[in-house]
Each structure stands twice: as structure tokens, then as C-alpha cells.
Amino acid sequence: MTPATLIILVATLLVIFLFKKKRVRLFQQQCESHRRLPPGPPTLPIIGNMHQMIWHKPAVFHWIHRLLEEMETDIMCLRLGETHVIVVKCPMIARKLMRKNDAVLASRPTTFASGAFSFGYKGTVLTPYGEQWKKMRQVLTCEVLTSSMDRRLHHLRKEEYNYLVRYINNMARPSNLVDIRHVAQNFCCNIIRMFVFGKRYFSDDIPASSSSGPGRDEAAHVSALFTALNHLYSFCVSDYFPILIGLDLEGHEMVTRNVLRVLNRIHDPIIEKRLRERSMKLEKGGKKKEARDFLDVLVYLEDADGQQLLSLQEIRAQTMEMMLATIDNPSNVVEWALAEMMNNPEIMQKAMDELDDVVGKDRLVEESDIPRLNYLKSCIREAFRLHPYHALNVPHVAMADTTVAGYTIPKNSHIILSRLGLGRNPKIWNEPLEFRPERHLNTTNVILTEPDLRFISFSSGRRGCPGILLGTSVTMMLFARMLQGFTWTKPSRAHSISLQEGISNLSLVEPLVLHAKPRLATHLYI
Incomplete structure (x- = not known):
């Protein structure tokens, strides 16, 4: 155990004993009332399995999946402080949770990172169930991700699809080597920047028709977004012992603040300009x-009295979450893939043959x-x-x-579906690896969604992804x-x-770099 780990563990024990001793008896009584909890490893008083979680950082999900295998169970209960964390890797149990109990399980945890990136839970994805979530969910589904907006912005997607081909062609010219991760991540960021802000580059000096690669701000934007994703719901100790927030024992808060500073520096001038x-426009009638x-859409929405519907914080939060x-x-x-x-x-070869049969070589593939x-x-x-980015779904x-399945799921439990456990479950899939x-x-x-939850591509249910059609188009194109x-x-x-996987997520441990050689007529790359 490293010195940092020991410090975190000792500090956690000390603080909890000093500040929460009076709550131990109540907690024990609650445990007695939940004797039918799912199976789980033995726990210590007060901290539960927190010591084990800390020991296995940063690869907490590897420890969780190893426990599931060792205990030969499809559902498991960990206790992190006073929070029961229920992990599920069985599609049948997952369906019961997400369908029969969907209304009960419609909330989200409150953590330092999720609160920061949602500007105090003003958005949709990260916001706990309540009136604010209902308001922003309606905005997202009824105003933003509508079929009319999809048609209106189709030209922006098409522009990015064409830019992708030109950019790879330019990148491959010196040595024919192309960094697939760089291309894929920047393509996805370009798409969503075009949809949200109407432009690929943050600098107004670069024309949209340019085939140049990302600049300094675009590179910083991509890096900050992926860092944010890797820190959301990352089993930070203070997420389960909020009294530790401010001590920043793991450096989690500093990373979150630094990322938020970068994203606000880039996003805020664009948002504020639109508000002005x-x-x-309204002053001039x-x-x-x-x-x-x-x-x-977000800026011009109005309430029944003709006033601006969304506050600055709500616009910032929804922009960030998209x-x-x-x-x-x-x-x-x-x-x-x-x-x-x-x-x-x-x-x-089969994939190439299908493309040649369906599309041919005289034009580029379209949606x-x-x-x-x-x-x-x-x-x-x-x-x-087989290869989700995150091993565990959003809680x-x-x-x-x-x-569920004969077990009690106590109020305030965190329920996590294992993307890894579902997709690689040998009871469901032959030769799962x-x-x-x-x-x-x-x-x-064939569709990309999986309604039977044998794996997870796009989340479903009340907290499901409202942008499945957009996600399918972006991925497939x-x-x-x-x-x-x-x-x-x-x-x-x-x-x-x-095919070695990373430690803190399941991406390739090294970016994929390949030789690329154009295979179509020259005019299709212009």
C-alpha cells in the first residue's frame, strides 16, 4: 500500500469516527432491516468495503468484476460508507431493474465532479430526479433533439463526413501513417461542436472549408472532455464521505476544477455572445x-410570459452535457473495431465487400x-x-x-450495470472474448441498440439516451x-x-496507428 493510500485510509477512518459516531447505531439497525441484500464481500464497521476500493485504485472496476467471478454471482452488493452499491451483470436482472423498477431507479448520485460539470445539477444527464431534471429533459427531447432540427442540421453532419475523408487523406500523405484515435476523437468533437456552436474551430479566423487539423484550443477541448469523462463517477472517496470534500485527498477536485476552467474558457465566450x-435582437423588436x-435553441427558448426560459447556468450545463x-x-x-x-x-474483407456492393466506388457512403x-x-x-469505453454504466x-431477483435494494442505493459483465457474460455469449x-x-x-440488455450501446429507460439516432449516424458514418x-x-x-486494454478505462492502452492508402477516385477526396 502506497503512503498516499495509507493517508487517505487513515484520514477517512479518523474523520468518520470523529464526526459520525452517533450514526453507527442507526446504520446497524438499517442493515438488520435489509437482510436480503445481494451477496457481497465482508465489510468493516462504518467504512464497509472502502478500504478494498482504495487499495485497488485506479482499476476499481477490475476488482469489482473479479469479485463477481469469485463469488459466482450475477448481482453483488458493496458497501462504501453508508452507500450500498449494487452491481449487476445478468441481462435478465438488468431488464427487471431498468423496466419494472425504472421509475424507482430514475435518479443520479450527487458527487463533486457531477455537481461541478452540471453547474449545480442544472442539466439533464447528471441531474438527480426532480423538477429540474424534468424541465431539462423536456427541453432536450422536445426542442433540441427533434426531427426538424435533425433535418435542419443535416448539412453540418454531411460537411463533417466530407471533412473526415479529406483530413485523413492529408494526414496520410507524408508517411501513410494515421493515428486512428486522434482522427476518431476529433471527428466526434467536430460533429458536436458543429451541432452545438455551429462551427468546427473555435477561432473565427479558420474557414470551415479548411482541411487543417485541430488547433491548440481544439486539442485542449478534446483532452478536457475525455478527462472529465474519466473522472465522473470514478469512485472518489469523498463521493461516499462528503465531509472529506475540500481536503482533496486524491487530487480529484483539483483535476475537476482544472478541466472545468479549460472548458469554461472555451465555451463561455460563445454562449455569452449568443445571449448578447x-x-x-429583442431590443430592436x-x-x-x-x-x-x-x-x-437553448438561448431563444421562452416561457409562457415571453421571458427567457433557461438561465445562463442551465445553458452552460446542457451545453457541457451534450x-x-x-x-x-x-x-x-x-x-x-x-x-x-x-x-x-x-x-x-467482408466489410469492404458489403460497402462495394451497396455503395460502390463512384460515390461516398451516405447516411x-x-x-x-x-x-x-x-x-x-x-x-x-466486447469493448465498451467504460466498464460500468452511469449509476x-x-x-x-x-x-429485484429476491433481493432488497435499499433506498439511496447506487445501481450499476456492468457493461463488461453483460457483454462478456459466458452464459449469454458463446466464446465471449x-x-x-x-x-x-x-x-x-441490424440496429446498434440492444433492448434485451445483453450489452449496452446506448442507455435505455427513463434515463436513456435521447440521441440514439444521432449517435447511430455519427458512429456508422x-x-x-x-x-x-x-x-x-x-x-x-x-x-x-x-489488444491490451487500459487501466482506468477500456480503451486500447496505446492509440491505434495504421497505414492508410486511398482506394477511390481522386475527386472524392477534394
């Missing part, structure tokens, strides 16, 4: 204009082609199943006692354009691609 535009992007919700899954799953296909050339690209969608489904919080897209070719129209536009080969000295 709105005020000036101008009519409400057609929204150019998502930010326009950014965070868009970037990790598409970029990660495409990188993993390509890595697996490099080691399985027959799969790559309208996606319904007929079943093998490509099967490759993406398989990558979602749900029980708003009342409930019962093998990349086999054919296992998904059992329907005339990134994958299809990369495959159709280029022949991908391993670097000359590589016999195979390493």
Missing part, C-alpha cells in the same frame, strides 16, 4: 429567427446507405459488446426500497467513411495489433 445577440444550431455524451462511445468503438479487423482480415450496411453494423455491435439511485460480428446477423435490419475511403494495413514491423 438575443438581447440586441426583431422576430425570432430559425435556430442555426443547438445553442440557438459535449460529454457524444464523444467517447463512437470514437472508442470505431478504434476497437478497426483494431480487431486488422487481426482478422477476413472480417475486414441513407446505413440501413443496408448490416455487416458493418454487426461489426460495431460486436465492438460495443442509478434508488428513490425507494425495491426488490472472440470478435465475431456474424453473431449479430440474425435480422434483416465515421466507420463507413474510414473503411470505404481507405485501405488500412498494419505498420510494416507489426505482426499483429496489440
